[in-house]
Amino acid sequence: GENVEQHPSTLSVQEGDSAVIKCTYSDSASNYFPWYKQELGKGPQLIIDIRSNVGEKKDQRIAVTLNKTAKHFSLHITETQPEDSAVYFCAARINTGTASKLTFGTGTRLQVTL
Amino acid sequence: DAGITQSPRHKVTETGTPVTLRCHQTENHRYMYWYRQDPGHGLRLIHYSYGVKDTDKGEVSDGYSVSRSKTEDFLLTLESATSSQTSVYFCAIRIGYEQYFGPGTRLTVT
Numbered sequence: 001g002e003n004v005e006q007h008p009s010t011l012s013v014q015e016g017d018s019a020v021i022k023c024t025y026s027d028s029a030s031n032y033f034p035w036y037k038q039e040l041g042k043g044p045q046l047i048i049d050i051r052s053n054v055g056e057k058k059d060q061r062i063a064v065t066l067n068k069t070a071k072h073f074s075l076h077i078t079e080t081q082p083e084d085s086a087v088y089f090c091a092a093r094i095n096t097g098t099a100s101k102l103t104f105g106t107g108t109r110l111q112v113t114l
Numbered sequence: 115d116a117g118i119t120q121s122p123r124h125k126v127t128e129t130g131t132p133v134t135l136r137c138h139q140t141e142n143h144r145y146m147y148w149y150r151q152d153p154g155h156g157l158r159l160i161h162y163s164y165g166v167k168d169t170d171k172g173e174v175s176d177g178y179s180v181s182r183s184k185t186e187d188f189l190l191t192l193e194s195a196t197s198s199q200t201s202v203y204f205c206a207i208r209i210g211y212e213q214y215f216g217p218g219t220r221l222t223v224t
Contacts, residue, residue, distance in 0.1 A: 001173065006156075032211045043204055043215035044157070051211070089156055093211065099145055099164045101172070102213060104156035 002027040004092050006105025013080050014113055021108045023090035024072040032093035033073045034102070035064060037086045044089060048075070080112045116214035117141045120205050126222045133192040135219050137205030139185075145208035146188040148172075148180060150201040151218075157204065163188055195223045 003026040013019050025033075031052040036044035050057045050064045050073065057064050061080075066073040077084055087109050091102040117140035127133050137146060145164055149157040149172075159172030161180040169180050177199060179191045192199055200223045205216040 004156075034212065036215075043217050046212055046214065049212065091157075096170075098168070098170050099162055100208070100211070101159055101162070102157075104158070106154060106156040 002030060002092055002094050002101075002103040004090060004103050004105045006090050006108060008108060009106065010109045010111070012111045012113060015080060015082060017080055019077045019080055019084070019110055019112075021075045021088055021090070021110070022072060023074070023092075023105050024070075025092040025103075026071065027092070027094055028068075028071065030092040030094045032100075033064070033066060034091050034093070035062075035075050036089045036091070038089065038107075039086045047088075077110075080110075082112050082114065085110055085112045116207055116209070118205060118207060118214065118216035120203075120216040120219050122219060123217065124220045126224060127195050128224055129196060130194050133195050133221065135190045135203055135205075135221070137188045137190070137216060139188075139207050141207075142185050143207040143209060144185075146182065147206040147208070147213065148178075148188065148190045149204045149206065149215075150174065150199075151204060152201050160190065160203075192221075195221075197223050199223050 006023045034049035037047045038044045063076045090105040119138045121136045147162040148160040158174045163169045163182045203219045206213045
């Protein structure tokens with residue numbers, strides 16, 4: 001099955017700096033790569049995603065890049081703010097016979113310090 | 115939360131007792147999923163449903179069963195709870211490619 005690795009597990013940046021989180025996947029059939037933000041005590045929230053036919057996608061301060069050849073994708077957050085502090089998860093989607101499934105990375109705890 | 119509610123939100127139960135968690139959605143989405151979240155493991159798929167009475171196993175399905183008798187409800191049952199099933203459980207629905215998660219249920223098995 002699909003395997004998704006995520007690095008780093010923890011990341012501390014100063015307010016205003018950029019943060020980058022990287023993920024690799026194993027199955028070349030994966031075709032969709034979402035990123036989730038999870039705040040303490042809440043469910044994961046979809047923040048950005050990218051499909052396999054696109055190399056980069058941007059939404060205000062966040063962007064995602066995808067390198068299909070190398071099987072890796074990354075989340076970029078610019079001009080970080082304290083409210084960006086949370087746990088971030090990457091995932092890869094693969095179709096099965098009955099439904100698509102997401103395989104998640106193990107998460108990155110981002111702390112934005114003042 | 116894409117119209118998803120989970121109940122109960124917190125539960126403490128004893129080893130060997132049966133437990134049922136409920137996921138309810140208000141928008142008639144076809145696909146529903148149950149995940150568990152544990153430190154160091156991210157989110158792992160337990161079971162999913164692709165329609166009423168249509169369900170299939172995920173990667174960590176042992177010890178769990180599911181049922182979906184109505185479009186809006188997807189139930190997760192632990193037939194005989196064990197301490198290894200202490201976790202936070204999330205339900206999700208799928209809209210197109212995107213999955214949206216509920217608020218979660220924290221289950222503690224003592």
